Amino acid sequence: MALNGPLRHDGAPSEILRVVLGNRALLGELIRRDVRARFAGARFGLLWSLITPAVQLAAYGVIFGYIYAASGRSRGAVTASLFCGLWPWWAFQEAVLRGTGSLVEQASLMRRLAMPAALPLIASTTASLAVQMLGFVLFLGVFATLGVIEPRGAWLALPLLVVVQLALTVGLATVLAPFYLVARDVMHAVTLALTVGFFASPVLYELDSLPASLRVVALLNPLAGLLGLYRSLVLGDGFPPAASLVSLALFLWATWRYGARILARVEGRIDEYC
Amino acid sequence: MILAAEGIGKVYRVVPRLRALLAAADQHADDDPGCVDALSDISLHVGRGEAVAVVGSNGAGKSTLLRILAGVSRPTSGRLQCHGRRGALLDLGAGLIDDWTGEVNARSALTLAGEGADRLAEIATFADLGPYFTRAVRTYSTGMRLRLAYALAIGGDPEVLIADEIVAVGDESFQRRCALQMQRFLADGGTLILATHNLYLAEKLCQRAVWLERGRVRLAGPTHDVTLAYRDAAMARSSPEGAAAASPAAEARRRLREEDARVDTAVVEPLRIETARAPGASRDVVDFGTPWGVRTAPASTPGDVQQIDLRRGDGTLVSRLEPQDGTLDFAACALLPGRFVLELREGAPPEGPTFIRATKTFMVRGARRELGSVWLEHEWR
Numbered sequence: 001m002a003l004n005g006p007l008r009h010d011g012a013p014s015e016i017l018r019v020v021l022g023n024r025a026l027l028g029e030l031i032r033r034d035v036r037a038r039f040a041g042a043r044f045g046l047l048w049s050l051i052t053p054a055v056q057l058a059a060y061g062v063i064f065g066y067i068y069a070a071s072g073r074s075r076g077a078v079t080a081s082l083f084c085g086l087w088p089w090w091a092f093q094e095a096v097l098r099g100t101g102s103l104v105e106q107a108s109l110m111r112r113l114a115m116p117a118a119l120p121l122i123a124s125t126t127a128s129l130a131v132q133m134l135g136f137v138l139f140l141g142v143f144a145t146l147g148v149i150e151p152r153g154a155w156l157a158l159p160l161l162v163v164v165q166l167a168l169t170v171g172l173a174t175v176l177a178p179f180y181l182v183a184r185d186v187m188h189a190v191t192l193a194l195t196v197g198f199f200a201s202p203v204l205y206e207l208d209s210l211p212a213s214l215r216v217v218a219l220l221n222p223l224a225g226l227l228g229l230y231r232s233l234v235l236g237d238g239f240p241p242a243a244s245l246v247s248l249a250l251f252l253w254a255t256w257r258y259g260a261r262i263l264a265r266v267e268g269r270i271d272e273y274c
Numbered sequence: 275m276i277l278a279a280e281g282i283g284k285v286y287r288v289v290p291r292l293r294a295l296l297a298a299a300d301q302h303a304d305d306d307p308g309c310v311d312a313l314s315d316i317s318l319h320v321g322r323g324e325a326v327a328v329v330g331s332n333g334a335g336k337s338t339l340l341r342i343l344a345g346v347s348r349p350t351s352g353r354l355q356c357h358g359r360r361g362a363l364l365d366l367g368a369g370l371i372d373d374w375t376g377e378v379n380a381r382s383a384l385t386l387a388g389e390g391a392d393r394l395a396e397i398a399t400f401a402d403l404g405p406y407f408t409r410a411v412r413t414y415s416t417g418m419r420l421r422l423a424y425a426l427a428i429g430g431d432p433e434v435l436i437a438d439e440i441v442a443v444g445d446e447s448f449q450r451r452c453a454l455q456m457q458r459f460l461a462d463g464g465t466l467i468l469a470t471h472n473l474y475l476a477e478k479l480c481q482r483a484v485w486l487e488r489g490r491v492r493l494a495g496p497t498h499d500v501t502l503a504y505r506d507a508a509m510a511r512s513s514p515e516g517a518a519a520a521s522p523a524a525e526a527r528r529r530l531r532e533e534d535a536r537v538d539t540a541v542v543e544p545l546r547i548e549t550a551r552a553p554g555a556s557r558d559v560v561d562f563g564t565p566w567g568v569r570t571a572p573a574s575t576p577g578d579v580q581q582i583d584l585r586r587g588d589g590t591l592v593s594r595l596e597p598q599d600g601t602l603d604f605a606a607c608a609l610l611p612g613r614f615v616l617e618l619r620e621g622a623p624p625e626g627p628t629f630i631r632a633t634k635t636f637m638v639r640g641a642r643r644e645l646g647s648v649w650l651e652h653e654w655r
Contacts, residue, residue: 029385033371040373041410109369112362112427113386114345182290262295268348271341273290 011264013256016174019116026115030123034098035131049131050138053090057083057139060204076148083139083149084230085203091132092169092223093194099125099173100180100190103266107274117267121177125169133162140234154233161229164248168222171252174259178266181273202227207241219243222251275357276434276465277320277343282352284313284338284489312338313349313489320434322358325466327476327497329504330486336469337438339486340364343467344436358465361432363424372412376403376422379411383426393431400455401425402448421448428455434465453478473501473612474588478645498643505611505637544571545582545618545632560607562640562649567603568595570618574631578620581627587613587635592647608649611640 020027039045060082065075102124103110103117110120137158143149180186201223202210210218218224219241225248228240266273287294288308313335320326328336341347342354344362370379380397384390398407401422406414414422428435437456456479460466470476476483476497483500485493493500546556550565560566573580582595582602592614595602616634619627642649 025388026386029382033382033386036374036378037371040371108365109386111341111346111365112369114360114362178295179292182292182295265295268346271338271347272286 011260011262011267013260015264016118016122016170016256016260019118020122023116023119027119027123027126030119031127031130034123034127038127038131046131050135053087053132053135054139056090057086060086064204080143080149080235081206081231082204083143084234085206085227087132087136087139088165088227088230089198089201089203089223091129091136092165092226093198094132095125095128095166095169096172096176096194097187097190098128099169100176100187102173103177103181103270104184104274107270110270111274117177117263117270118174121173121263122170125173126166129162129166129169149235152234152236154236157233161226161233164229164252165226167252167256168226168248171255171259174263175255178262181266181270197221197223206231206237207244220247222248224248275319276322277318277356277358277467278354279316279318279343280353282313282316282318282339282342282349282354283311284335284342284347285350286310286312311489313342316352316486316489316491318343318484318494320465320467322433322465323460323463324482325460325468325480327480327483327500328467328469328486329471329473329476329483329501330492331508333488334486335489336486337364338489340436340438340467340469356434358433359431360434360436361428363427363435363437365438370411370419370423373410375409376401376407376411376414379422380407380426389431397425400428400451417448424448424452428459432464434467435459436467438469439471472588473505474645477501477643502611502641505613506639508613543632544574545569545616545634547616547634547636558636560609560636560638562609562611562638562642563606565603565605566607567601568616569601570597573620575620575622578622579627581619583617583619585615585617586647587615589615590647607638608651609638610642610644610646610649611638612647613637 035046039048042048044051057079061075061079064082065078098105099121102121105124106120110117140149140155144151176186176190180190200218201221202218203223207215207218207224207228221244225240225244225246228237228244231237232239286309288310316335316339318326318339328339330336338347340362341364342349343356344360344364345354345356346362346364369383371382374382377394377398380394381391384393384397401407401418401424403414403418403422406418411419411422435456453475456466456468460479466479468476468480480497482495483497484491485500485504493503543556546569547558547560548554548567548569549557549560551557551561557566568582570580570582580597582597584592584595586592592609614636616636617630618632618634619629620631621627621629
């Protein structure tokens with residue numbers, strides 16, 4: 001197969017899209033391979049991607065719905081809000097971690113098969129996100145059936161939101177994966193940053209519940225805009241503040257702009273690091 | 275010209291720099307101690323249907339060059355052009371997923387290579403895994419893994435095959451099939467670039483050869499000329515003089531040995547070679563077609579029987595000789611140029627000579643280019 005070549009050395013964001021569009025079949029197989037490899041040998045296979053977050057969601061639901069009973073809100077509303085914060089966060093967290101490790105993880109394959117570095121990176125993030133969002137949609141159906149969340153026509157726009165989240169994680173991974181190739185400390189730093197990010201983002205709480213001074217800082221977090229969009233779209237909450245969406249847009253622009261450039265610098269040089 | 279490499283160089287950083295990701299170009303000085311020049315100024319032009327061998331000792335840069343030619347590694351300097359579909363036999367076993375069956379791995383590899391699943395049967399036949407083809411790869415032996423990996427690597431029907439040490443794969447029967455498959459590939463007009471330590475295979479398959487030494491081309495030309503020069507250099511390195519030249523430590527050891535020999539004149543080599551050129555002296559080199567002989571010490575235990583095995587450098591037995599009283603002489607060396615080993619075995623009846631008392635490695639030098647171990651006098655009528 002004639003590969004639609006690697007990123008040029010001064011990589012532009014459009015280069016990544018060119019590589020993706022030019023190698024759709026290869027990317028598709030890499031995604032399938034990633035998903036199947038992750039659950040190979042596990043008796044419950046893909047079910048684990050549902051069981052684990054469901055158990056965690058139940059635990060958080062009990063803590064916030066019963067132990068720290070939120071004032072003036074039903075347990076169902078608390079669970080629905082947690083669901084819209086936690087599940088997209090897990091999808092983000094897993095996709096960032098797997099995207100960051102993708103080049104190192106696929107180094108042996110890339111030493112045998114000439115392929116643009118963007119492909120295994122995008123395959124890993126897409127596979128993680130796809131599996132997690134499959135669980136999100138399934139549980140959304142369950143909650144709708146149980147009457148915890150009221151079905152809304154806006155749900156049809158959910159795929160667009162998933163594309164935005166994919167763009168965010170791919171952008172971040174294009175910056176982080178090359179650095180992880182060069183210095184293995186990066187994964188420790190990313191894990192730590194995600195732990196901090198979990199509490200610094202409106203995952204377990206909503207922006208409105210923050211004191212005004214903290215709220216200004218929280219608006220700079222691109223995840224605030226993303227999670228706000230999930231709650232707005234799925235639950236019908238108000239639209240997230242414009243500032244949080246600007247942060248999200250700026251973050252997307254910066255990671256794609258510089259990520260493509262950084263990724264291009266390790267193109268064809270995997271053997272120098274692994 | 276199907277493949278052209280011009281002035282290829284590859285520099286590895288001992289400790290990769292984060293800075294390299296931020297700067298537009300990762301500059302390095304020629305004498306930077308943090309850099310290793312794996313390849314310098316390599317140019318190679320390969321025509322369609324040609325077979326080129328890349329020879330050289332370990333660390334000479336063969337695998338690095340092949341990775342660059344295969345397009346999986348970017349050269350630090352130089353230009354590479356390839357006008358054909360490339361297939362690479364590099365890092366065999368890389369990319370296999372242990373928990374998948376051989377069949378699922380094969381399907382995935384075919385898709386990644388842009389091939390249809392119709393080649394699956396061909397891969398199964400070639401890998402010859404029997405019922406194991408549908409079992410998880412983690413249940414495979416090392417040889418089975420390699421057979422599957424090899425079958426997958428050649429499954430892409432390439433125009434240019436870039437292969438690294440293919441003959442080290444699998445058992446003897448599989449190696450024979452690999453060699454036959456390679457010959458078929460060439461007969462069908464394929465182009466081959468083969469890195470190997472097996473000079474016999476290089477001579478058999480390739481018209482041209484490139485000898486790499488410390489990342490540079492030491493010699494390039496017709497395979498026989500290159501392998502002859504390479505053998506001579508290897509022989510010089512393995513001789514006591516060559517070893518001495520190679521390292522000060524080896525030189526120090528040689529001096530100590532000489533001093534020991536002077537002190538204890540009773541030390542006798544149990545197995546040595548003499549030639550007409552220097553009667554009485556132990557030799558490591560025999561010229562093809564010239565008289566030579568083997569000298570053995572008496573059995574170390576009275577009553578033991580002796581036996582001498584003459585083997586090719588790769589261990590193949592050429593002849594077994596039963597020493598009699600007296601000396602063992604050959605009127606003319608019929609061994610073809612290459613490396614050989616003599617093994618002196620001893621032992622008491624009834625087990626016979628099972629204990630290896632001494633070995634002697636020697637080179638046969640000469641201009642003959644026939645393949646094989648021994649030259650048989652013959653004429654065609």
